[in-house]
Amino acid sequence: MSELRWDPLKANWAIITEGRSRRPQDFLAPREKLAVTACPFCYGREQKTPPEIYALRPDGSAPNQPGWQVRVIPNKFPALQIEGELDSRAHGLYDRMNGIGAHEIIIEHPDHQRDMADLNGAEIGEVFKAFRARMIDLRNDLRFRYLFAFKNHGIEAAVNVPHSHSQLIAVPLVPPMISTELAICREYYERKERCLICDLLHQERQEKSRVIRDDGNFLVYAPYASSFPFELRIAPLQHGHDFTAQTDQQLMALGDAMSDTLKRLRAALRDPPYSFILHTAPPIHPRKGRPEYWGSLTFDYHWHIELAPKLTKVAGFEWGTGFHMNPTPPEEAADFLRNVDLELIR
């Protein structure tokens, strides 16, 4: 029997279907590879990109030269432009504003051959430190209402430069997916004086059936109402609304959790395309005479990462309803990922 499951954080149902593909081997497919000559993200081609705005250079080398371990540059082909005013106005019944924002690329490692799943926890921790540094800088720009950090992997996840990288997009609005979560967490806190996500993590740790990894710092689990097969969340057990307030030590622990998770996914699903997204509170700054507005909304939020491999095709049903059909119950996904033999693929 198929099952409909409710996610209180998303205020939405997922449909866990039965009788269709559900095990990892049902999702194996040849993964397209991008061929590339003269990769602009490799050592020695730093002049082919816009000048760097952040770099980790353990050898103390000069900017825009080889020697970096992590490097952040503006996207040469940004979806949103950094210069200009919003010029927000009505167009009849519609509204419009200029596409103002920032669009940055975080090159995660110099080695063209190493995907994020090849990096160890400390290396991925440095990527998260780059996220943090850039978010702390970008939040000074009062035009930006949200800083959206994410990674796509694989052609099917819209990647067009194969050298492993993440992205950071600053947008002049809080995205609806995030504002829904903020409002839900706020309402829950007002009613119970507890954080919804803390309570969800507590239930997941008690039930154990959907937990892949619990190291006392971060919980990696397949959410009860997973919309996608092998969808995962990585959340800190310690409550905190703001990713940018995390210590180096916490980001290194997050790197460990991410490194282990990506290795498990790659082993179970043979290098699946995937995306992950950092969910954190919006920057707090004055907003047209309501300086308290975001501050009051955000402390009851709980930052986390959402990750999903791209294994199923989304079409009319999902587009029109907002419901997703997921053929793999999260309990089964967690079981597969817990029991992956990591040695086999090293």
Place this chain on the structure above:
Amino acid sequence: MSELRWDPLKANWAIITEGRSRRPQDFLAPREKLAVTACPFCYGREQKTPPEIYALRPDGSAPNQPGWQVRVIPNKFPALQIEGELDSRAHGLYDRMNGIGAHEIIIEHPDHQRDMADLNGAEIGEVFKAFRARMIDLRNDLRFRYLFAFKNHGIEAAVNVPHSHSQLIAVPLVPPMISTELAICREYYERKERCLICDLLHQERQEKSRVIRDDGNFLVYAPYASSFPFELRIAPLQHGHDFTAQTDQQLMALGDAMSDTLKRLRAALRDPPYSFILHTAPPIHPRKGRPEYWGSLTFDYHWHIELAPKLTKVAGFEWGTGFHMNPTPPEEAADFLRNVDLELIR
């Protein structure tokens, strides 16, 4: 400059990007074709499917034999099951219910070689009459809160049987996409005593720049805040909340609009994968002591069809924000589709 545009019907922004692909030729790609032997939807294989629940048989032939023009069958591999109780209950902080529903297949034409874009207006009108008949029947089942009719075309839109068909799924909940629209239309009507969609259609007809076709019955236009390149809406100019209340004549006129639209899309974009979705009011029936509930919500709604070719890859940004990046301004999409030379491809 990129532009953010607000759709008052969806309460969401779309990002119209600049400097990336935007013209039809930028989206041309080899379209994968499904090979099939012994298609279960062809004449002579009626016994391979579950027994038909509706058929148009101009020759008066017996059920489950050749001779039909349109044939509706239960999906042999349904996403939701028709038998059973909902058994709705809590699971800690989560909720769950059984996946109760109906999942039907509308085989649009006996000819395996003809896609919906090959059908004329009267033939597509008969498909819409089948939608109407099945929705009128299914709304008698009080477990179903919404009847969701849609069509996917092409492998990229998750089609796995190539013989042209649509789908009808009855779900035990009003999907969030629909309930958002219902609430927005309701609120608008309460404030202005006018229908929001009537007002939007009026603005589109005045501006003309996004209109592809206006025959006095149906308006075919590219919405101002299109999330996808070449996204379209087909809406009746005469207000009506309920697709099932439409006359044969209106459904034939809708068939004409759809036939012309699909021919234009196929000519401009070389047989793109696409989905279309019927947006209509939920069935009105008593709901746990609130018999007036849906009735009061729905008369201010305005049924229509939403259609989008699947030309861009959706990944982390769209999944995490709910915003879509659309490289083709709707004014340009409408211009291309208006000026397609239909003769060239007949």
